[in-house]
Amino acid sequence: APVYRKDYKEYDYHLESIFLDFDLHEKLTRVTARSRYQRTGDSAAPLLLFGEELELTRIVLNGRELEEGEFSVDKTSLAISDVPDDFILEVETIIYPDQNSSLEGLYRSSNNYCTQCEAEGFRKITYHPDRPDVLAKFTTRIESDLERCPVMLANGNLIESGQLDNGRHFAVWEDPFPKPSYLFALVAGRLVCIKDTYVTGSGRTVDLGIFVEERNRDKCGHAMTSLIKAMRWDEEVYGLEYDLDNFMIVAVDDFNMGAMENKGLNIFNSKYVLTSPESATDADYLGVEGVVGHEYFHNWTGNRVTCRDWFQLSLKEGLTVFRDQEFSSDMNSRPVKRIEDVRILKNGQFREDSGPMAHPVRPDSFVEINNFYTATVYNKGAEVIRMIHSLVGPQRFRAGMDLYFARHDGKAVTCDDFVAAMSDASGVDLDQFKLWYSQAGTPVLEVETEWNSASSKYRVDIRQTCPKTPGQPVKKPFHMPIKIGLINREGRSLLSSEHADGSMTLELRESSQSFVFDHIEEQPVLSFLRDFSAPVRVEKFQSRKELAFLGSCDPNLFNRWDSINRLGCEVILEVTESMIKGNTPVIDELFLQSLAQSLEAPIGDKALFALSLQLPAETTLAQEMAQVHPEQLHLAKRYVMKTIGAKNRECFMRLYEKNSEPHQDHAITPEAMGKRSLRNVCLAYLMSPDPLERDMLKLCEDHYFQARNMTDAIAAFSHLVDVGGQAAEKVIDDFYRRWSKDPLVLDKWFSLQAMSRSEGTLDRVKSLLGHAAFSIKNPNKVRALIATFAGLNHYRFHRPDGSGYRFLGDRILELNGINPQIAARLLQPLIGWRRYEPVLKEKMKGELERVAAQKELSRDVFEIVSKSLASY
Numbered sequence: 061a062p063v064y065r066k067d068y069k070e071y072d073y074h075l076e077s078i079f080l081d082f083d084l085h086e087k088l089t090r091v092t093a094r095s096r097y098q099r100t101g102d103s104a105a106p107l108l109l110f111g112e113e114l115e116l117t118r119i120v121l122n123g124r125e126l127e128e129g130e131f132s133v134d135k136t137s138l139a140i141s142d143v144p145d146d147f148i149l150e151v152e153t154i155i156y157p158d159q160n161s162s163l164e165g166l167y168r169s170s171n172n173y174c175t176q177c178e179a180e181g182f183r184k185i186t187y188h189p190d191r192p193d194v195l196a197k198f199t200t201r202i203e204s205d206l207e208r209c210p211v212m213l214a215n216g217n218l219i220e221s222g223q224l225d226n227g228r229h230f231a232v233w234e235d236p237f238p239k240p241s242y243l244f245a246l247v248a249g250r251l252v253c254i255k256d257t258y259v260t261g262s263g264r265t266v267d268l269g270i271f272v273e274e275r276n277r278d279k280c281g282h283a284m285t286s287l288i289k290a291m292r293w294d295e296e297v298y299g300l301e302y303d304l305d306n307f308m309i310v311a312v313d314d315f316n317m318g319a320m321e322n323k324g325l326n327i328f329n330s331k332y333v334l335t336s337p338e339s340a341t342d343a344d345y346l347g348v349e350g351v352v353g354h355e356y357f358h359n360w361t362g363n364r365v366t367c368r369d370w371f372q373l374s375l376k377e378g379l380t381v382f383r384d385q386e387f388s389s390d391m392n393s394r395p396v397k398r399i400e401d402v403r404i405l406k407n408g409q410f411r412e413d414s415g416p417m418a419h420p421v422r423p424d425s426f427v428e429i430n431n432f433y434t435a436t437v438y439n440k441g442a443e444v445i446r447m448i449h450s451l452v453g454p455q456r457f458r459a460g461m462d463l464y465f466a467r468h469d470g471k472a473v474t475c476d477d478f479v480a481a482m483s484d485a486s487g488v489d490l491d492q493f494k495l496w497y498s499q500a501g502t503p504v505l506e507v508e509t510e511w512n513s514a515s516s517k518y519r520v521d522i523r524q525t526c527p528k529t530p531g532q533p534v535k536k537p538f539h540m541p542i543k544i545g546l547i548n549r550e551g552r553s554l555l556s557s558e559h560a561d562g563s564m565t566l567e568l569r570e571s572s573q574s575f576v577f578d579h580i581e582e583q584p585v586l587s588f589l590r591d592f593s594a595p596v597r598v599e600k601f602q603s604r605k606e607l608a609f610l611g612s613c614d615p616n617l618f619n620r621w622d623s624i625n626r627l628g629c630e631v632i633l634e635v636t637e638s639m640i641k642g643n644t645p646v647i648d649e650l651f652l653q654s655l656a657q658s659l660e661a662p663i664g665d666k667a668l669f670a671l672s673l674q675l676p677a678e679t680t681l682a683q684e685m686a687q688v689h690p691e692q693l694h695l696a697k698r699y700v701m702k703t704i705g706a707k708n709r710e711c712f713m714r715l716y717e718k719n720s721e722p723h724q725d726h727a728i729t730p731e732a733m734g735k736r737s738l739r740n741v742c743l744a745y746l747m748s749p750d751p752l753e754r755d756m757l758k759l760c761e762d763h764y765f766q767a768r769n770m771t772d773a774i775a776a777f778s779h780l781v782d783v784g785g786q787a788a789e790k791v792i793d794d795f796y797r798r799w800s801k802d803p804l805v806l807d808k809w810f811s812l813q814a815m816s817r818s819e820g821t822l823d824r825v826k827s828l829l830g831h832a833a834f835s836i837k838n839p840n841k842v843r844a845l846i847a848t849f850a851g852l853n854h855y856r857f858h859r860p861d862g863s864g865y866r867f868l869g870d871r872i873l874e875l876n877g878i879n880p881q882i883a884a885r886l887l888q889p890l891i892g893w894r895r896y897e898p899v900l901k902e903k904m905k906g907e908l909e910r911v912a913a914q915k916e917l918s919r920d921v922f923e924i925v926s927k928s929l930a931s932y
């Protein structure tokens with residue numbers, strides 16, 4: 061049954077403090093929770109606590125053990141009526157971390173114990189209110205075998221530790237900051253600690269520790285550097301200092317998500333901690349920096365100020381994603397970061413927003429909250445914060461943040477509270493703006509322009525609409541910032557503006573609005589929605605000539621990329637259409653020419669140039685089609701790619717060679733990374749002809765065998781896997797032999813095989829399920845092999861016979877009983893079934909129905925399948 065936002069009611073008790081005692085044993089763990097509750101609400105209200113998969117052994121209230129009949133327990137809760145107004149409750153439960161495959165609550169990963177409590181996992185540890193607006197002081201005692209678990213960690217400061225009999229030992233941790241249960245963490249195991257220190261602006265020394273398994277000791281340097289940079293950045297940009305004497309990060313191999321911001325004790329998927337130049341790609345390095353920053357920034361946006369209820373999830377996630385994006389932009393290249401974030405938004409969030417799972421940034425109801433850790437809550441939520449930043453300006457945004465903390469530090473609040481702080485501090489009216497929190501769907505803008513040479517006036521007309529989404533048939537117009545530029549034939553800006561790129565920001569509020577510019581003496585070209593200033597779709601309104609022009613000289617680097625990208629999209633979709641109709645495809649000459657010209661022209665930023673040469677992903681292109689034909693789409697993109705490759709072979713070869721500098725191979729600087737991505741894009745074009753020339757195969761093999769970093773190695777590896785046959789087998793074996801001991805690199809090995817465009821990919825994926833290095837219980841492996849195949853290999857997943865769907869359905873049902881969160885995530889490639897061509901559409905729907913018909917579906921899977929199938 062769904063929970064509704066409108067039903068929010070304060071909890072009837074204040075939980076002052078909780079003392080947790082964990083007695084860890086080989087087979088089971090005994091948890092004793094001693095809590096002090098004080099009644100705050102209705103005197104008739106029983107004490108209602110949540111608990112799942114717990115073996116209840118004892119309840120003691122104010123020193124007296126309760127007997128049967130004095131409380132009631134069912135599968136999910138414990139209720140005690142007739143409690144006094146102020147009492148101490150002691151609950152003893154037994155849990156089985158070794159058998160916990162959901163990776164929620166206390167579980168074992170490798171040989172270590174760890175926890176994941178967000179959102180509602182604490183109830184798998186002990187009976188508790190387990191809601192984010194119940195904040196308490198936690199003290200945690202851990203007792204375990206000294207030999208097996210020499211390291212025992214929990215939130216806060218270590219206040220006591222010592223030896224016990226029988227080879228056991230104990231540690232007591234105390235967290236001085238009241239917190240909700242979802243921020244609780246415990247870790248116990250055999251780990252080594254990499255140490256450093258950080259001195260805050262006010263002169264306090266913070267001990268930093270990254271805890272990993274011994275074999276990973278040398279792979280923590282980049283995570284540590286990133287942490288220190290994040291701590292400095294938050295002081296410089298927001299005036300926010302860290303507040304405890306120690307900050308710990310633990311890396312575990314089995315983790316449902318990226319990482320978790322538990323107070324003072326962040327627990328990470330090892331993918332976002334461990335790096336080395338040989339084993340991690342440039343993208344991995346950036347990912348570590350971003351996620352380390354993200355979790356650290358949660359200490360203020362999430363932990364010090366937390367969410368009143370889970371409908372407010374974007375309060376902390378949208379804001380913290382915005383903060384980590386800005387951090388990464390400041391540490392690396394801003395336009396490159398923006399382009400990547402927009403690509404993620406368009407590919408993931410726009411898709412979600414246009415299908416049956418569309419929901420507002422602040423949802424109104426849910427069945428299972430874990431299903432709402434979505435691109436909408438995270439990434440669109442970050443765009444909403446970014447728009448506020450644009451509307452109020454950076455100084456007033458900072459004033460809004462200051463006011464937000466001044467008002468709400470130590471409290472559990474709502475998205476409304478955040479917007480109120482922004483509006484009060486800035487004096488900007490954000491009432492209409494708040495529709496971004498409540499209305500789902502991606503707005504669509506239609507633009508028309510007119511230049512009047514006689515009056516020197518230029519007019520831009522903008523009309524906005526928003527498609528219907530589940531439960532929301534009609535929408536009100538949104539308030540949004542539209543950043544634009546006007547440029548003349550020479551590429552010079554025609555607007556007077558304080559921005560270097562000549563931008564100004566229009567505020568759209570009406571469903572239809574005109575903006576008039578005076579003293580425009582020559583015909584301008586409009587550079588629209590610069591930096592993607594609002595998360596909207598823009599209907600085509602510019603000629604290809606204009607797009608090509610903007611692509612070559614828009615002073616706004618984001619829009620330069622965007623224009624080229626739009627052009628590429630149009631051209632590929634045009635070729636797709638003619639292939640669907642059975643016509644001979646023709647590629648727009650203008651597009652080919654402008655691409656060729658850009659290859660000849662002097663190159664500025666290499667990373668940006670590389671991005672502009674990358675054609676859009678099939679999953680992104682598919683969203684632009686009224687009816688998706690995956691095979692024709694794939695063939696069209698390849699046809700465009702190989703045409704470009706063949707026409708510019710010499711150019712790509714020259715660029716490829718010019719950007720090979722072996723002595724730079726290890727540097728993780730924007731320059732070195734840019735060079736690698738440019739060189740690897742060239743390689744992709746050089747490898748695009750079909751059939752492939754012998755010397756190109758040789759070039760690619762050399763690229764692979766001589767690579768001195770993982771970025772180069774997998775670039776070549778992926779092409780060789782696509783080539784298939786002997787060439788593929790040779791490198792698949794080689795790669796495995798080199799990396800058989802490194803689970804994170806093996807994830808790449810699995811996913812690159814799952815991405816292969818060769819005919820036999822599904823069979824290979826199926827057989828890899830049985831590989832010794834694969835485990836269905838490890839989420840990283842499931843993502844690498846199964847989610848990559850189904851979600852990213854658009855062509856081979858959507859096989860006309862439906863066998864890709866059947867394969868996915870089987871895995872979902874298998875995981876439903878093992879790890880419901882991961883099972884539900886795997887449904888993603890099927891959710892948008894309505895948009896596919898009739899034959900595929902029926903098969904996708906059929907597979908969803910088969911899953912839906914299973915008995916004993918988890919709440920997670922049930923919610924997504926039933927919503928996917930429901931009409932709206």
Ligand code: ARG
Nearest residue numbers: 178179316317319320430433
């Ligand atoms: N709060 C974490 C983050 O964004 C995500 C953890 C969510 N986990 C979950 N199982 N829903 O950093």
Ligand code: ZN
Nearest residue numbers: 354358377380
């Ligand atoms: Zn987060």
